[in-house]
Amino acid sequence: MNPFSSGTRMRDMIRAIRACKTAAEERAVVRKECAAIRAAISENDQDYSHRNLAKLMFIHMLGYPTHFGQMECLKLIATAGFPEKRIGYLGLMLLLDERQEVLMLVTNSIKQDLNHTNQYIVGLALCALGNLGSAEMARDLAPDVERLLQFRDPNIRKKAALCTIRIIKKVPDLAENFIKPAAVLLKEKHHGVLITGVQLCTDLCRVSDEALEYFKKKSIDGLVKLLRDLTNSPYAPEYDISGITDPFLHVRLLKLLRVLGEGDADASDSMNDLLAQVATKTESNKNAGNAILYECVAAIMSIEDNGGLRVLAVNILGRFLSSRDNNIRYVALNMLMKAMALDSQAVQRHRATILECVKDPDASIRKRALELVYLLVNENNVKQLTKDLVDYLEVSDPEFKGDLSAKICSIVEKFSPEKIWYIDQMLKVLSEAGNYVKDDVWHALIVVITNAPNLHGYTVRSLYKAVQTTTEQETLLRVAVWCVGEYADLLISNAGMLDIEDPITVTEADAVNVVETAIGRDSSDLTTRAMCLIALLKLSSRFPSLSKRINDIIHRHKRSLVLELQQRAIEFNSIIGKHEKIRSALVERMPVLDEATFSGRRAGSVPNAVSTSQGAPPKIPNGVVKPAPPPLVDLLDLSSDDVPTSVSVGGDFLHDLLGVDMSPAPSQGTNQTKKSGTDMLLDLLSIGDPPALSNSAALDILSTSQDSQSAGDLSGKSPTPLLSVKASTSAGSSSMMDLLDGFGATPSVPVAVTDAPTYPSIVAFESSSLKVTFNFTKDPSSQHTTLIEAQFTNKSPNIYSNFVFQAAVPKFLQLHLDPASSNTLPASGDGSITQTLRISNSQHGKKSLVMRMRINYKVNNKDVLEEGQINTFPRGL
Amino acid sequence: MIRGVIIINDQGKPRLIKFYEFQPPDKQQELVRSIYRVLCSRAENVSNFVKADSLFGPDVRLVYKTFATLYFVFIFDKSENELAMIDLMQVFVETLNKCFREVCELDIVFNFYKVHMILDEIILGGQVLETSSEEVANAVDAISRLEKNANSMIPSIPGWQR
Structure with a gap:
């Protein structure tokens, strides 16, 4: 028989495949080969089966299906010849x-x-078993391997x-059989x-405590001697790797x-000297x-x-850091990261070298x-380390600036000793790498700025100077534009000069120039331009003399192709043109942004539940539907009609940032409706008359409907500004159920909280009909736990029956409610119900308590539901 | 444990794929492609370690080296010493050099089964079996001789022996 009759030779097949120019050609060649091999298999052609299998392995490597060859492997393994067995086992392992x-x-x-009597065949079988043995095989074959x-x-x-390692990993129970044979190998x-025996012992210790104990008792001395001899042994060329x-x-x-x-202290003791020797002699x-x-x-x-040893070890790593070999520096940094947890002082000594890395x-x-530097930072070295990193930011590769600036910001935020330093560092980062920082970084900066009233002037002047030299850093520009909008008066007047400052002369026109340049930059994006428009609106009020010029700038954007900008331009244009009277009130300086709320939001602990749970944009009465906006654009929605003007002040931080502050409520008298909404989307869409909006109960649940003229409104005359409350009848209650799940509503008005160490009682909730007070006691055994005694008082002349109080808390809190003292609440404050709540705060010291509550009761046989959110908990609970 | 050994040429063609943990064939190809993408985008003067968490799970790294037109890649988990892996790769390449006399890509292409044989004498079940390239070469020689002299009906595959 012609040896070449059944298909091509292996070599030729590989050549043919290599000669293929395209993937399609290759597929064709492989298909042909596979067909031939299949045919050979079905004809039970023994002569070439091992060659065919070798081909299949090559085809398998290229990624083609080869399952039809699996049975061939078994056949080959079962034959007597060594070459067949070899290729059979190889196929078995690969296919x-x-x-x-x-x-x-x-x-x-x-x-x-x-x-088998042939040791090479035994070797093949061991290799296959070691590479793919299953648990069943491990059990069946363990005695043979042991032998x-x-x-x-x-x-x-x-x-x-x-x-054996494979066997004990598959079936850990078998480990004990191998302990003694493994010890012999040592x-x-x-x-x-020896090398495999040591490895086997290591793995035995990992899967079996018995083995661990055994080797601890019997083998440590032997191993120590072994290693010592090895360390002191003369040169052995056969196992030497580059001289070691x-x-x-x-x-x-x-x-x-x-x-x-x-x-194990004893075991550790017995190897200390040796480790020191290895560490110093190698x-x-x-x-x-x-x-x-x-x-x-x-x-x-x-x-x-x-x-002593640990210091020695850390010093070795320090030496690694100066190595010219990248790999060594790489592993040293990994190991130093682990060493930080053990001995951060020792690592600190190598700070300079690490900083070089x-x-x-x-x-x-x-x-x-x-990352390591980040771990090294503490209160004492933060200034020096930050300076070094900021200096490096100037010269670093552009692709590294993102990571670097993020880490610097994080360090600065975490360890900042004082606000002015924080602001200075952030301005430096923004000036160098403003295009690389994430949004939350500059948002945080603005929050800090608003919270440092004595630095407003200093900050706006620093920013003004910064943008005179660099304008290509987008986020720097945004912060500058925002600050100019807010604090332009301080910029002009040089008010609040610090000793370290040089006075600068800035005219009103200069201030407007900054914003005009920013909005006119080709590279400014939507957010920046939107912020510029607001800043301009604010400037128009601060500098009435430039009102005309500002209005012209705004006017240019009336034809913007971006809907958002166009709308802003049109609305602001009309504010400046037609609403002279309310303008100054509209664009008053932003209230101080609540830092705790913002950091809570950033940490993601207060999910923006309401706005995210709003799947589709709701239909609103006047039929205006806009697509969901980018988060920054939920500006107030001023209808350009004269009256009524509806203004929303949302709880969202960004909303606060850009929204126009209405908290002084200057024009309470007329048809103005103030709505403390929580839903950005809702706020955006709230163009039109407020009663219509209130009708859509599902949307409005968390907001205070403050229309004092609608007498039927249950929420009464004077809702507390700290609380978003709405009382409604049972008709609406079912739709509110799911809203209790999350905490989206944070009141826009900053929460005034005392820092007193004792915890004063609070009025957690008050409506025209009901008052809830909370008294606090701390659980002495756990500072995370607070006991709250809730007291409910009925202010109405009617008895409440079936009174049920429910509460919900975010995930970081755990709440336990004890049974209430009664479910009937006597009328007119003539007695009360008390109920004990136990809250444990897993983020004690970091986050304050927050709770959402709901109260159901029957009055005159009608179901009433009242609900609200309690944010007025004293800090530190 | 060593999770796998891969040789890829600079075009991304696999020349040897050996996983010590089961990976389905499609997954193997995908991993090879991902690894190739990572390797060919690495700069020249950088370390030889790449984190491979996204491909293989936590704490899995790979070390690679280029030899002429080939990337040699070892994939291993945290129980292995990274620097020792570099040495082991050196042992592997030295052994290939011994067995093929100045190994080149074509040797590996046409003798991939022999490369497997060599590898099986160095790593077994993801553990280091032998670190002396001399010993490995001897073992491979012995097997090749056995194949040649085997009382087999079929001729041995050409290129099998040295």
């Missing part, structure tokens, strides 16, 4: 996996081969040792057996010692030597504390070093 049923069929063949651990040929012993002279004697055995031994010494100018040192450091870090040409090293 099959332990999950396939086919594998069950091969167990018997492997068992026979493990007992092979004592086989005469060391090459078989070492394979059996690694095969006395081996043969290098390969057998680094692999070193590494394996150190790893095992580490496992044995972990959490050469560090070669990778192999460093691998040993690195493992030694890892061992020192893991075993029981010995101060932040400037490394290798991006992955820079990133790690930066």
Whole structure:
């Protein structure tokens, strides 16, 4: 028979595949080959089956399906010839996996081969078992492997040792059978057996406590001696890697010692001297030597504390950092990160070197070093470290500026000793890398600025100076525009000069120029331009003499193709033109933004539940539907009709930022409706008459409907401004159920809270009909836990029956309600119901308590629901 | 544990794929492509370690080295010493050099099964089996001789022995 009759030779197939110009050609060649191989298989052609299988393995590597060859593997393994078996086992390892049923069929063949007289065949079987043995196979074949651990040929012993690792990983119960045979391997002279034996012992310790105890008792001294001999041994060329004697055995031994010494003072003690010896004697100018040192450091870090050794270890890592080899610096940084948890003082000593690594040409090293620096920062070194990082920001690669500036901002926020320093650093970052910082960074900056009234002047002047030199940093420009809009008067008047400042002369026109330049920049985006428009509106009120010029600038944007800008321009235009009277009130300076609320939002702990749960834009009465806006654009919606003017002050931070402050409520008299809404979308859409909006109860649930003229309104005459309350009849109550789930509503009015160490009682809720007071006591056993005694008083002349109080808290709080003292509330304050609430705060010290409550009762046989949110808890609960 | 050894050429063609944990064939190809994408976008003067969490799960890294037109990649988890992995790769490449006398990509393409044989003498089940390239080369020689002299009906595959 012609040996070439059945298909091509292996070599030719590979050539044919390599010659293919396109993927389609390659597929065609492979398809043809596969067809031939399938045909050969179905004809049961024995002669070439091992060649066919070799081809299939190549085809498999290229990613084509080869499952039809699996049974061929089994057939080949079952044959007697060595070449067939070899290729069969290779195919088995590549084409099959332990999950396939086919594998069950091969167990018997492997068992026979493990007992074969030819040691190479035994080796093949061990290799296959070690690479893909399943749990079933492990159980069936464990006794054979155990026997092979004592086989005469060391090459078989070492394979059996690694095969055992597979077995005990698959079936940990089998570990105990292997403890003693493994311990014997530690006395081996043969290098390969020793190295695999040590590895086996390490893995036995990981899966079996019994093994761990055994080796701790019996083997530590032997291992220490082994490693000491190895360290002191003369040059052994066969296991040398670039001049270092057998680094692999070193590494394996150190790893095992580490496992044995972990959490065991005695064991650690017995290896301390040796580790010190290895750490000091090993050469560090070669990778192999460093691998040993690195493992030694890892061992020192893991075993029981010995101060001197740890310092030695950290110093080795410090030395690594100065290495010219990137890999060594890389691993050193990883390890230093772990060392921080153990001995941060020792790591601090290498701060300068670590800081150098932040400037490394290798991006992955820079990133790690930066993370490490971040861990190193504390109150004492924050100023110096920040300065170094900011200096580096100026010269760093553009692609690194994002990471770097984010970390600087984070450091500055976390450790800032004073606000002026914070503001200074942030301005530097924004001037250097303003285009790379995330939105929350500059949002946070604005919050801090508003909270530092004595620095308003200083900040706006610094920003003015900054934008005179750099205008290409978008976020810097935004903060500058915002501050100019808010504090333009301080810019002109040089009010609130600090000693460190040089006075500057800025005219009103200069201030307007800043904003005009910003809005006219080609690269300014929507957010910046929208902010510019607001700043202009504000300036028009601050500088009445420039009103005309400002209105002209705004006027230009009336034809903006961006809907948002166009709308703003048109609305502001009409405010400046037609509503002279209310303008100054409209554009008063922003109230101080509540830092706690903002940081809470940033941390994501207060989900913006209401606005996000609003799937589709609701239909509103006047039929105006706008797509969901970007978060920044929920500006007040002023209808350009004369009356009524509806103004929304939302709880959202951004809303506060850009929304026009209406809290002084200057024009209470007329038809103006103030709506303390929580839903940005809702606010945006709230063009038109307020009664219509109130009708859509589902949307309006959390807002105060403050129309004092609608007599039927249950919420009464004077709702507390701290609380968003709405009382409604049972008709609307069902739709409110799901709204209790989250906390979206934070009142727009900053919460005035005392910092008193004792916790004063608060009026948690008050309506025309009901009053709720909370008295606080701290659980002495746990400062996280607060006991609240809630007291409910009926202000109406009617008795409330079926009185039920319910409360909901965000995830970081846990709430337990005790039963109430009664469910009937006597009329006219003639008695009360008390109920105890127990709250534990997992974020104690970081976040204040917050609660949403709902009260159901029956009055005159009618169901009434009242609900509200309580944000007035004293801090520190 | 070593999770896998991969050789890819600079065009992204796999030349050797060996996983010590089961990966379905499609997944293997996908991993090879992802790894290739990462490697060919690496700058020259950077470290040889790449975090591979996204591909293989937490704490899995890969180390790579380029030899002529080939990327050698070892994938390993945190129980392995990173620097030792570099040395192990050196052992592998040295052994290939010994067995093929100045190994080049074509040797590996046409003798991929022999490369597997060599690898199986260095790593077994994801653990280091032997670190002396001399020993490995001897073991491979012995197997090749056995194949040649095997009392087999079929001729041995050409290029099998040295």
